[in-house]
Amino acid sequence: MWFLDLMAEFRDVFITVVQALPYIAAYIGIILLTLMIWRFIKRLLTPKKDYGSLKTVTFGDESAVASNYAASAISILLIFVMWGAFTGSRLVPSFLHAPGPFVGTTSFTYTAEADGQAPDEATVTVRVFEVGQEGDAPEVEPGDGWAKNDSDSIGAWRSGLIRVDKNDDYGRKEGHRVTAVNGQAIAPGQSVETENGRVGMSPKGTLNFEPAKGWQMEPIWLPAPEAVWSRFMEIASEGYRGSTLLEHLSYSLFRVFAGFILGALIGIPLGYAMGLSDWFRGWFDPIVEFMRPVPPLALIPLVIIWAGIGEEGKVILLFLAALWIMAIAARAGVSGVAISKVHAAYSLGASKTQIMRHVIVPNSLPEIFTGARVAMGVCWGTVVAAELVAAEKGAGMMIMVASKFQLTDIVIMGIILIGIIGFGIDILMRLAERALVPWKGKI
Template sequence: MIILIVYIAIFTAFFFILRALTEKVFTKKDDFTSLKTVTFGDESAVKPNRWASVVSIVTLFLLWGAFTGSKWVPIHAPGPFIGDTSFVYTMQAADGSTDDATVFVRVAKRGETVEKMAAEPGDGFAKNDAVDALAWRSKLIVMDSNDDIKRSDGAKIIAIDGQPISPGQAVFTDAGRVALTSKGTINYAAPSGMQMEPVWLPPPETVVARFGEISREGYQNFTLWQHLFWSLLRVVAGFAIGALVGIPLGYAMGLSDYFRGWFDPIVEFMRPVPPLALIPLVIIWAGIGETGKIILLFLAALWIMAIAARAGVSGVNISKVHAAYSLGASKWQILRHVIVPNSLPEIFTGARVAMGVCWGTVVAAELVAAEKGAGMMIMVASRFQLTDIVIMGIILIGVIGYGIDILMRKLETALVPWKGRS
């Protein structure tokens, strides 16, 4: 929540700063966009601001580093307490007498070697204790293990640093959170600060180091590039088959009322079904090998491409069809020179969506009995809480998916240059 608030604050501040600079310094008042009087809903008037994109990525990186204690970031959020601290508990005997004892705690990070503490027992029936604890972790302290009067004798803790406490309650002191369990023992947790524990979110340098290690040595008997290659190969194969079947099906539904009536219930029924819901059925039909994964990706792309082709045909301007007829064009000439070119922009939009869905589906499909692939790599790493590998895999999946989308846009620009023109 804190990270989200900081991100929103940076976004808002940069928006007003960039807007002020754009209006006064950078914007040319004589360019085409600036002369437009209506920009709402006009795609040509709304282009991505590259400065905003750069700042957005840098902001996410800085927040990631700041809340993980990264060495690559100069500013850090408050981290967990590391060092020596203490708190005092008040023990009450069965006869009502009380005595205070101090618990000295040495808090260290996981993996650090520290010298164990020692404490003088002190006078009275409650003796001082010395314990070691880990940052971000709680420590169960059996405080009466060295006391003269035990809990079995009716003794109990009634206060921590002067704050009353009873079993099941917790108090916050300068030393951290001190809770009393139902059995009367102490559960201590040092202040955790605002940084994330590495097991939940490692710093950027750890992820980069892991990327270099796996690039050199591989993971689970395959190189990193083999994992990514097989995932990409499955996506391309499934998408290609889905497009080869879906586009003709969409054209048939858009041009024939009979085909539309026959296939429309099937397409509209399967369209909202998540591809992941089909995994058990595909496994039953085709097993857990490559065939089953490609069938799943085929089904993920099929309905999207069919609907995109149908929408492209239905969206062709009827005046163009009438003009072609008036010039003596046949139905096949209209299909080739009017309907297909004018439906391609819609088909390319569907293709971009289908590729994204296939890329997300293949990762989930590889979670089930795959020997290689990005999804398999992430799943195996998660079982051993190797969060750095999981995050590395997620970043690679996102980068490749973004690259695929950029490639599809470039292909659309090259193959369909008439998009958006009347």
């Protein structure tokens, strides 16, 4: 039974992926199109004779590949344009908007039957109003037949049951039943597509009208960029749950840096010991390799049991997230030192301390900085999980509390802030690596 349920879930996921393929293909097509346009423009602007034109090999040459800032700018701009297009944003020209939900007045005709009566037709007029507004059902004439015309009002992206038998001369006691919509036969569990929506029939025979949703996302699921910006300005000026936005972000940063520094202070010496001593490597290697794939989320129950729900528990969780990454990075840095350099130092009469200071540490620092960047990213991503442990302040707390009340604009705002700050931290670590390890890639 469980296998059939699993296969059904897999089928649903597969169908969802297949439905998303056209959008993924369109996005890839846009990337390739912008690449072709950029290369054409670059070819027009680039002199015929320069250093690049003299290189015999460019594809596969890592030194010839650097981040293209034009591609980065276009990529970010495209994401925001797509975001605005699928939310009907005022920041995006209307001709770029994806088709939105139907708003206005529409109608459909149903055919009803009753015991001992000839089939009759009536019209249902529906007024679809925008979300957040109120819409009254339009007034309609009842008509001349025993099946009377009906009206109702439904919000965009919503659906509503319409009891067409309520005002008919013959109701369900007289065997009232709907047999067709707009001339198409319909039965319980079936539906008929109309010009501006879909009419379905419930198992009990009640009609359900669902207005056309279009391609745009409902604001409760994905708000427009200006709505997120408005919420950001509101929280930046008024705060959220008794604390300012700066306080929330400061608490998150403090937890991340505290956990990362503790993990580095223990992980780096542990990695050096594992790289220099077979005894330490044999002792700690099983522990490190066992804990490395364990996600920090799985440790939350233990952290609560051991350290409680205070600040210590959050820092401990981030410490454990960084510890194993830093230990493996330091061990890899030591293992990557060319043995010829060690032999050369010994031949010049260097002691173990001098080899450690002048050979092993300088040559292992690039690996350690790479591990530090990874560890910082993991810690910053884990802070959301860490702040699930009864946090009163923090970016993760903002996201989790907002999600409970379906405040999607706050959730997206928090995600964007976390991404921007994480990217800023990574840039700072790259600059630090460039300043402290200028010999990376040169020796």
